Amino acid sequence: MIAYCSLGVDVAMGNAPVKRSLFGYIFVPFFKRSFYDASELAKSSPTATEFIITDDFDFEKEKQLLIEKEEKYLEAGHENCKKEPNAFFGRLAAEQTGVGMYNHIDHHLRQFGA
DSSP states (O other): OHHHHHHHHHHHTTSSOOOOOHHHHHHHHHHHHHHHSSSOOOTTOOOOGGGOOOSOOOHHHHHHHHHHHHHHHHHHOGGGSOOSOBTTTBSOOHHHHHHHHHHHHHHHHHHTTO
């Protein structure tokens, strides 16, 4: 899950492009606000195939890598991150992307009791 969250930061920074999904076009009106508001994200939400990770990873290395990527994201600021639409939610304001990333990572840390 740490590698999955790390990939999410790569996408937000524009370092790993993900194509917009048809599912996102159809259902985004129902879910978009939940990505960047204060509510907890829904369980069992769909995941783009690019985010399905099956490899084995060293937990400590991946944890450190995620921390480093988050620090780079914070240093760059929301305005310096990718400009392309989110693969599921479409166009987001820079602040919405940042809040959404926080909610997403927080969701998975809570999922595993961290």
